[in-house]
Amino acid sequence: MNILITGGAGFVCSHLADTLFDKKHDLILLDNLLTGNKKNVEHLLNHKNVKFIKHDVQDHIEISEEIDFIFHFASAASPIAYQENPVNTLKAGSIGTINTLGLAKVKNADYLLASTSEIYGDPEISPQSEDYWGNVNPNGERSMYDEAKRFAEAATATYSRTYNLQTKIVRIFNTYGPRMQLNDGRVVTNFIVQALNGKDITIYGDGSQTRSFSYVQDTVNGIVALMESEHNEVFNIGNPIEITINELASKIIELTNSNSKLINKDLPQDDPKQRKPDISKAKTLLNWEPKVRLEDGLTKTIDWVSSQL
Ligand SMILES: NC(=O)c1ccc[n+]([C@@H]2O[C@H](COP(=O)([O-])OP(=O)(O)OC[C@H]3O[C@@H](n4cnc5c(N)ncnc54)[C@H](O)[C@@H]3O)[C@@H](O)[C@H]2O)c1
Known part of the structure; x- marks a missing residue:
C-alpha cells in the first residue's frame, strides 16, 4: 500500500514506519519537525519507497501520489510540548484532522486517527474502557491537547458517517521507548536522565498516582493490528499493568544503579490520579x-538514553 503518516518523524511514528517498511509498504512521512526529528527516520530515507515531506498539517495538504491509507499522528504529545506550542497543538488536532480527512476523501483512502487516553481526562472509573466518555476540563491547561483530540474523534466519526470513509481511532496510553525526546518532561525519560546523571528524581505530588506504561513496539503492534483488521471503530491500545510513580522511580534507580534520591514537587493542574x-x-x-x-x-x-547523553 501507499501509506501517508503525519507526524512521521516523531517517536511513535518512527517505530510505526519501521514496522510498515518491513511489511513492504511505500511510505510518505509528513512532519513539520516541531517535536520530531529527521534523525528518527534517517535510516529509512535512503530507500526509494520512503519519502519525507516537511509540512504543517494545519496548512492545506497537496500530495500527487495515490494514497491507500492515512495515519494522522501529527501533534505535540507531551504536556510540556503541547503547552509550549498550544495553538499549533489545537490546530494539529482540529484543522489538521479536517485536512487529513479531506485528503482521505479525495484519495479514497482508509484512515486511522491517533487519539489518546487523555480524552478520558481525570477518569472517574478504572480501568477505562472505550465506552467511557471521560471527565475532561474543557478549558483547562491541557485542553488544547485533550479537547483537540476529542474534536478529532468527532471529526473522524462525522466524516466516516457522512462520506462513508473507512476510519479507525486508536486511543494510545502512555508509551515509552527509544527515540523519545529527552527534554519534553515525560516521566520515563525524566527519571532515566536524572538517574543516569545522579541527580535528584523529581516526583510531582506524593508519587502515589499510578500510570501504566506500554513499550513502543507493543503499542505499534496494536496499531498495525487495528490497521490490518476489518474493524472501523475505537480501540484502546496500552498496557494495563499499573505502577505508582514512586515504584517507577525505584525501578529506574535499581536498573541504572543510581544513587539518586527522590524529591517531591507540586502536582501540575489537571494531572490525572x-x-x-x-x-x-x-x-x-x-x-x-x-x-x-x-x-x-x-x-x-535506558541503553538508548545512555547512548544519547
Ligand atoms: N507517546 C505516547 O505516550 C502517546 C500517548 C497518547 C497519544 N499519543 C499520540 O501519538 C502521536 C505521536 O506521539 P509521539 O509520542 O510520537 O510524539 P512526538 O512529538 O514524538 O511525535 C509527534 C510528531 O508530530 C509532528 N508534528 C507536531 N505538530 C505537527 C503539525 N502541526 N504538522 C506536522 N507535524 C506535526 C512532530 O514534529 C513530531 O514528529 C500523537 O498524536 C500523540 O497525541 C502518544
Whole structure:
C-alpha cells in the first residue's frame, strides 16, 4: 500500500514506519519537525519507497501520489510540548484532522486517527474502557491537547458517517521507548536522565498516582493490528499493568544503579490520579496484547538514553 503518516518523524511514528517498511509498504512521512526529528527516520530515507515531506498539517495538504491509507499522528504529545506550542497543538488536532480527512476523501483512502487516553481526562472509573466518555476540563491547561483530540474523534466519526470513509481511532496510553525526546518532561525519560546523571528524581505530588506504561513496539503492534483488521471503530491500545510513580522511580534507580534520591514537587493542574486501559476489546477483536515486561522495556530505553547523553 501507499501509506501517508503525519507526524512521521516523531517517536511513535518512527517505530510505526519501521514496522510498515518491513511489511513492504511505500511510505510518505509528513512532519513539520516541531517535536520530531529527521534523525528518527534517517535510516529509512535512503530507500526509494520512503519519502519525507516537511509540512504543517494545519496548512492545506497537496500530495500527487495515490494514497491507500492515512495515519494522522501529527501533534505535540507531551504536556510540556503541547503547552509550549498550544495553538499549533489545537490546530494539529482540529484543522489538521479536517485536512487529513479531506485528503482521505479525495484519495479514497482508509484512515486511522491517533487519539489518546487523555480524552478520558481525570477518569472517574478504572480501568477505562472505550465506552467511557471521560471527565475532561474543557478549558483547562491541557485542553488544547485533550479537547483537540476529542474534536478529532468527532471529526473522524462525522466524516466516516457522512462520506462513508473507512476510519479507525486508536486511543494510545502512555508509551515509552527509544527515540523519545529527552527534554519534553515525560516521566520515563525524566527519571532515566536524572538517574543516569545522579541527580535528584523529581516526583510531582506524593508519587502515589499510578500510570501504566506500554513499550513502543507493543503499542505499534496494536496499531498495525487495528490497521490490518476489518474493524472501523475505537480501540484502546496500552498496557494495563499499573505502577505508582514512586515504584517507577525505584525501578529506574535499581536498573541504572543510581544513587539518586527522590524529591517531591507540586502536582501540575489537571494531572490525572490514575490511568489504566481496559484492553479487552483489542484482545478479543484484534487478538493483540502487550508482551514486553516493564523491566525489559526500561532496560532498552535506558541503553538508548545512555547512548544519547
Ligand atoms: N507517546 C505516547 O505516550 C502517546 C500517548 C497518547 C497519544 N499519543 C499520540 O501519538 C502521536 C505521536 O506521539 P509521539 O509520542 O510520537 O510524539 P512526538 O512529538 O514524538 O511525535 C509527534 C510528531 O508530530 C509532528 N508534528 C507536531 N505538530 C505537527 C503539525 N502541526 N504538522 C506536522 N507535524 C506535526 C512532530 O514534529 C513530531 O514528529 C500523537 O498524536 C500523540 O497525541 C502518544
